Amino acid sequence: xxxxxxxxxxxxxxxxxxWTSSGFIGNDPRNYIMIVIALALLYLAIKKEFEPLLLxxxxxxxxxxxxxxxITANPSTEMQLVTDYMAAHxxxxxxxxxxxxxxxxxxxxxxxxxxxxYLYQGVKLGIYPPLIFLGIGAMxxxxxxxxxxxSFLLGAAAxxxxxxxxIGAMALSIFTPxxxxxxxxxxxxxxxxxxxxxxxxxxxLLGPIAVAAYSYMALVPIIQPPIMKALTTKKExxxxxxxxxxxxxxxxxxxxxxxxxxISLLLPDAAPLVGMLMLxxxxxxxxxxxxISNTAQNELMNIITIFLGVTVGATATGEVFLTPQTIGxxxxxxxxxxxxxxxxVLFGKLMCKFSGGKINPLIGSxxxxxxxxxxxxxxKVGQQDNPGNFLLMHAMGPNVAGVIGSAVAAGILISIxx
Amino acid sequence: xxxxxxxxTDDPVVLSLTILVTGLIVVFLVLIVLTAIIKGYGTAxxxxxxxxxxxxxxxxxxxxxxTPVTQAVPHVEAxxxxxxxxxxAAAVYSLDGMSGSAIHSIRRAxxxxxxxxxxxxxxxxxxxF
Numbered sequence: 205x206x207x208x209x210x211x212x213x214x215x216x217x218x219x220x221x222x223w224t225s226s227g228f229i230g231n232d233p234r235n236y237i238m239i240v241i242a243l244a245l246l247y248l249a250i251k252k253e254f255e256p257l258l259l260x261x262x263x264x265x266x267x268x269x270x271x272x273x274x275i276t277a278n279p280s281t282e283m284q285l286v287t288d289y290m291a292a293h294x295x296x297x298x299x300x301x302x303x304x305x306x307x308x309x310x311x312x313x314x315x316x317x318x319x320x321x322y323l324y325q326g327v328k329l330g331i332y333p334p335l336i337f338l339g340i341g342a343m344x345x346x347x348x349x350x351x352x353x354x355s356f357l358l359g360a361a362a363x364x365x366x367x368x369x370x371i372g373a374m375a376l377s378i379f380t381p382x383x384x385x386x387x388x389x390x391x392x393x394x395x396x397x398x399x400x401x402x403x404x405x406x407x408x409l410l411g412p413i414a415v416a417a418y419s420y421m422a423l424v425p426i427i428q429p430p431i432m433k434a435l436t437t438k439k440e441x442x443x444x445x446x447x448x449x450x451x452x453x454x455x456x457x458x459x460x461x462x463x464x465x466x467i468s469l470l471l472p473d474a475a476p477l478v479g480m481l482m483l484x485x486x487x488x489x490x491x492x493x494x495x496i497s498n499t500a501q502n503e504l505m506n507i508i509t510i511f512l513g514v515t516v517g518a519t520a521t522g523e524v525f526l527t528p529q530t531i532g533x534x535x536x537x538x539x540x541x542x543x544x545x546x547x548x549v550l551f552g553k554l555m556c557k558f559s560g561g562k563i564n565p566l567i568g569s570x571x572x573x574x575x576x577x578x579x580x581x582x583x584k585v586g587q588q589d590n591p592g593n594f595l596l597m598h599a600m601g602p603n604v605a606g607v608i609g610s611a612v613a614a615g616i617l618i619s620i621x622x
Numbered sequence: 623x624x625x626x627x628x629x630x631t632d633d634p635v636v637l638s639l640t641i642l643v644t645g646l647i648v649v650f651l652v653l654i655v656l657t658a659i660i661k662g663y664g665t666a667x668x669x670x671x672x673x674x675x676x677x678x679x680x681x682x683x684x685x686x687x688x689t690p691v692t693q694a695v696p697h698v699e700a701x702x703x704x705x706x707x708x709x710x711a712a713a714v715y716s717l718d719g720m721s722g723s724a725i726h727s728i729r730r731a732x733x734x735x736x737x738x739x740x741x742x743x744x745x746x747x748x749x750x751f
Contacts, residue, residue: 353660356653371638
């Protein structure tokens with residue numbers, strides 16, 4: 205064989221090696237379906253701007269993991285004969301542990317995991333969601349809630365969706381109680397809370413649950429208005445609420461401290477979420493750590509959002525995502541949102557009646573959290589019947605109460621089902 | 623870690639209803655307690671703040687009624703519209719209240735060597751030091 209033939213043979217072998225190690229050979233057909241879904245989500249994030257800050261990294265993580273599944277590979281240990289290793293490395297001994305198997309010495313050579321394996325540890329260990337809550341707390345003004353504490357009740361009523369969906373999921377008989385609890389928390393309309401609960405109760409469902417939760421959060425302006433209109437009369441929707449009283453700085457500072465103490469003592473499982481939410485808020489309201497507060501609101505929040513988004517998206521591989529369970533999760537998630545909205549609005553009607561018509565029931569729908577989108581929906585639906593009505597600040601009360609309410613509900617689910 | 627589910631049931635109906643009842647009652651209870659606490663301390667702080675404000679204002683009001691003085695009209699630089707004067711007066715009032723501060727004159731600030739955004743950036747980065 206001459207040099208030319210050897211080079212040609214080497215070229216063919218190299219091409220064969222590239223081809224056999226490529227995704228075209230190694231990937232499952234389901235990966236390609238997931239790639240199409242990821243592209244559709246990217247379209248919704250970029251073109252339709254549906255929660256793009258989250259949907260874009262989630263969709264790209266989904267795309268990447270289905271193109272190259274090895275990106276989530278666990279670290280492993282490769283066994284190699286010491287003699288083979290030394291022959292391949294110019295007789296230089298390796299610095300690895302040696303084990304004796306069948307009378308032969310082997311090096312235990314560690315192999316690094318894929319990039320997303322390491323980034324995913326923040327999800328798996330429940331680190332990212334509380335950090336996201338820190339940023340949310342630093343961005344949230346609890347003033348409307350402090351000015352009108354009755355809003356807390358609307359935030360509680362809107363959690364109805366979580367508990368009714370749990371019953372629905374159990375009734376399907378294809379989910380374990382832990383899986384049903386993770387699906388039900390979608391009704392809290394709070395992405396980090398859904399991820400936190402699922403990472404503890406049913407980590408294998410993280411992909412479909414996160415995608416369903418964030419997709420429905422993005423669709424709040426489409427899902428909520430028909431339910432709000434169906435459950436209220438025009439007269440109720442036109443109610444103009446009294447202006448909120450001003451809230452002092454001392455009240456705003458005391459609020460996160462009191463909430464943390466009370467909820468953490470009562471529901472320790474909710475402490476990581478509520479504690480970080482309130483720490484962020486205390487940093488904001490105290491006014492003495494503006495640099496840290498700014499970092500929590502901006503840089504930290506953005507970094508964690510990237511890590512959380514891509515790694516959660518990366519859990520949606522074809523074999524995990526394309527199952528009957530996912531269809532069940534998608535349907536139940538929608539029901540959870542619907543029940544939550546209905547619960548808030550119906551309780552708002554009740555409060556309207558008891559207050560002598562002073563409360564507009566539309567603000568009840570904002571109790572599902574999804575800050576500030578759900579509050580904006582209350583404002584928009586209210587203005588359709590009464591253009592001079594400004595419900596936004598009134599709806600922000602139940603909206604932020606919903607964040608606390610869903611964290612409490614999460615604590616209850618974890619306590620009971622873990 | 624506390625486990626509420628001491629009954630250890632395998633019956634999905636019992637479990638579902640347990641979660642529904644426990645969940646709703648606990649969420650409502652926690653948030654009702656928070657409502658009561660916040661309402662309580664909110665009212666207390668608001669009343670204290672109002673009382674302080676009243677006691678601070680009383681001597682001023684008394685002094686004002688005892689010796690009525692004609693408010694000096696601030697000297698306003700030509701070309702500044704009335705709305706701007708009103709906004710400045712409101713800002714001064716919201717900062718100092720009725721504690722005796724008065725606007726003597728309003729004039730345009732000299733143009734700074736840096737833009738307002740540039741100055742804000744410098745202030746933000748250097749204030750802590």
